[in-house]
Amino acid sequence: MxxxxxxxxxxxxxxxxxxxxxxxxxxxxxxxxxxxxxxxxxxxxxxxxxxxxxxxxxxxxxxxxxxxLPIDEVIGDIVDLQLDLSAISLLEIGTEHVFSRNQIARGHHLFAQANSLAVAVINDQLALTANSEISFNRPVKLGERVIAKAKVISTEENHRTVVTVESSVQQEIVFSGTFYMYRSTDEERGDSSNENRN
Amino acid sequence: MxxxxxxxxxxxxxxxxxxxxxxxxxxxxxxxxxxxxxxxxxxxxxxxxxxxxxxxxxxxxxxxxxxxLPIDEVIGDIVDLQLDLSAISLLEIGTEHVFSRNQIARGHHLFAQANSLAVAVINDQLALTANSEISFNRPVKLGERVIAKAKVISTEENHRTVVTVESSVQQEIVFSGTFYMYRSTDEERGDSSNENRN
DNA sequence: ATTACTATTAGGACCTAGTCATAAAACGGA
DNA sequence: TCCGTTTTATGACTAGGTCCTAATAGTAAT
Structure with missing residues (x-):
C-alpha cells in the first residue's frame, strides 16, 4: 500500500x-x-x-x-487629480511592500507613489524626474494607508516644473519630497533627439 | 467581396x-x-x-x-558587497520597468535599485532611509544594463550613515543619489520603541 | 471563352485532455 | 466468506484543434 x-x-x-x-x-x-x-x-x-x-x-x-494599462502610470490609486495643479493618491501598504523582518515599508515604494504622482499631475506628453530631494520622516508599517498629496509649485518656461509631495498616514507626515520635473509635449523637437542620444 | x-x-x-x-x-x-x-x-x-x-x-x-517572490531583499543583482564600505548591483531594464509610451525606465526603479543597495551595504540589523537627494541625469531605455555603485561615506555615532550611489550605463552616469541612512542593531532600545510609536 | 492561378471551402483521419456513465475487479475488515 | 470501499477498465462523446487531400470559386490575362 x-x-x-x-x-x-x-x-x-x-x-x-x-x-x-x-x-x-x-x-x-x-x-x-x-x-x-x-x-x-x-x-x-x-x-x-x-x-x-x-x-x-x-x-x-x-x-x-x-x-x-490605465493604472500603468501611477503607483497607488488616484483619488483626485487637477492637472498642473494638484493630485492625491492612496496606497495601502501590503506584505509586498514591507521588509519581512520588521514589517516596515521599503522606502522605494513611498518614493514610487510620490514620484509617479508627480509624473501624473503634469499635463504633458512626457514627464521625467530630473532631480529630487526627499525625506522619510517616520517608518510606515504594514496595513497603513498612505495618502500622498502633490502640489505643482512652479511651471517655468524651460520645460521645468517643480512638484512637492507630502505623504501622510492619519494626518502624520511620513514622507515628503520635492521633485524637479522635465516635461515636454511630443510635438516639440526636444524629445526624440533626447531619446536617441544613447 | x-x-x-x-x-x-x-x-x-x-x-x-x-x-x-x-x-x-x-x-x-x-x-x-x-x-x-x-x-x-x-x-x-x-x-x-x-x-x-x-x-x-x-x-x-x-x-x-x-x-x-525572491525580489524581496534587493532590487537588481548584487555583484559585489563589502559591508560598511561599498557595493555594486546590476539591473537590466525590462518591459516591466519602462513607460510603455516611450520605453523610458520609470524613475522609481532606478531609485529602488540605488536605495535597496544603500540599505544592503549597511552592516546592521535595521537600516532605513531618512533623507535623500537624487538626480536623474539622463533617461534609461529598455534593454540597458544599469550598474549601481554604492559607497559608504561616513558612519557617525548617532545611528547615521551617509551612502552615495552612482548608477551608470556603459560608463555614462544616469543616476546619482546621496542617502542619509538611519541604522540600528536590534539589541538596542531605539528600534522597537520607535516601531510601536503608531 | 478558355486557361491559369489564387483563394476559399469541404471532408476525413487523427490528436489531447478531458467528461460522463457503467461495470468489473481488487482490497480490507468483521 | 461476504460487504463496502476503492481502484481500474471500457466505451461513447466533447472542444478545439492539426494535417492532408481534393473540390470549388473568383479573378486576370491571353
Whole structure:
C-alpha cells in the first residue's frame, strides 16, 4: 500500500496548487495509480481539469494586464487629480511592500507613489524626474494607508516644473519630497533627439 | 467581396492580439469566412491555436509570480558587497520597468535599485532611509544594463550613515543619489520603541 | 471563352485532455 | 466468506484543434 486515499488527495491538492500545469496522466504516474483514480480524486475535490486551470490563470493575468494599462502610470490609486495643479493618491501598504523582518515599508515604494504622482499631475506628453530631494520622516508599517498629496509649485518656461509631495498616514507626515520635473509635449523637437542620444 | 485576404489577415492578427481568448469558430463568424480559411490564415501568420495562446499567457503570469517572490531583499543583482564600505548591483531594464509610451525606465526603479543597495551595504540589523537627494541625469531605455555603485561615506555615532550611489550605463552616469541612512542593531532600545510609536 | 492561378471551402483521419456513465475487479475488515 | 470501499477498465462523446487531400470559386490575362 502506497498511500491511503485521503493522503493521496491531500498531496494531490497541494501538488496541483504548486504546479497547476500538470496533466492527469503525469499525476497518475507520480502517484502510481490509474488516470481514472486521479479523475475521481479531482471530482471529489472539485478541482477543475487542466485546461480550465490554465484558462483561469491566464484570465487573471489578462484582467491584470487590462487593469494595468490605465493604472500603468501611477503607483497607488488616484483619488483626485487637477492637472498642473494638484493630485492625491492612496496606497495601502501590503506584505509586498514591507521588509519581512520588521514589517516596515521599503522606502522605494513611498518614493514610487510620490514620484509617479508627480509624473501624473503634469499635463504633458512626457514627464521625467530630473532631480529630487526627499525625506522619510517616520517608518510606515504594514496595513497603513498612505495618502500622498502633490502640489505643482512652479511651471517655468524651460520645460521645468517643480512638484512637492507630502505623504501622510492619519494626518502624520511620513514622507515628503520635492521633485524637479522635465516635461515636454511630443510635438516639440526636444524629445526624440533626447531619446536617441544613447 | 468583403475583405481581401491581406486585409483580413491584418485584422485577424490585431483581433487575436487584443482578444487572445477567441476560437477559430468565433473568428470565422466575425469575418464571415469558413473555419478553414481562418486556420489557413493563422498558419500563414504563424499564430498558434487558442490553447497554446492561453497557455502562453498563463505561463507568463506564473513566471512573474515566481519571479516576484525572491525580489524581496534587493532590487537588481548584487555583484559585489563589502559591508560598511561599498557595493555594486546590476539591473537590466525590462518591459516591466519602462513607460510603455516611450520605453523610458520609470524613475522609481532606478531609485529602488540605488536605495535597496544603500540599505544592503549597511552592516546592521535595521537600516532605513531618512533623507535623500537624487538626480536623474539622463533617461534609461529598455534593454540597458544599469550598474549601481554604492559607497559608504561616513558612519557617525548617532545611528547615521551617509551612502552615495552612482548608477551608470556603459560608463555614462544616469543616476546619482546621496542617502542619509538611519541604522540600528536590534539589541538596542531605539528600534522597537520607535516601531510601536503608531 | 478558355486557361491559369489564387483563394476559399469541404471532408476525413487523427490528436489531447478531458467528461460522463457503467461495470468489473481488487482490497480490507468483521 | 461476504460487504463496502476503492481502484481500474471500457466505451461513447466533447472542444478545439492539426494535417492532408481534393473540390470549388473568383479573378486576370491571353
Amino acid at each position: 502506497k498511500l491511503k486515499k485521503s493522503e493521496r488527495q491531500e498531496n494531490l491538492k497541494k501538488m496541483i496548487e504548486e504546479e497547476p500545469f500538470i496533466t492527469d496522466e503525469e499525476l497518475s504516474k507520480r502517484f502510481k495509480v490509474s488516470i481514472q483514480t486521479i479523475r475521481l480524486d479531482r471530482l471529489e475535490l472539485a478541482i477543475p481539469e487542466l485546461r480550465e486551470r490554465i484558462k483561469y490563470v491566464a484570465k487573471q493575468q489578462w484582467d491584470e494586464t487590462v487593469k494595468a | 468583403k475583405l481581401k485576404k491581406s486585409e483580413r489577415q491584418e485584422n485577424l492578427k490585431k483581433m487575436i492580439e487584443e482578444e487572445p481568448f477567441i476560437t477559430d469558430e468565433e473568428l470565422s463568424k466575425r469575418f464571415k469566412v469558413s473555419i478553414q480559411t481562418i486556420r489557413l490564415d493563422r498558419l500563414e501568420l504563424a499564430i498558434p491555436e487558442l490553447r497554446e495562446r492561453i497557455k502562453y499567457v498563463a505561463k507568463q503570469q506564473w513566471d512573474e509570480t515566481v519571479k516576484a
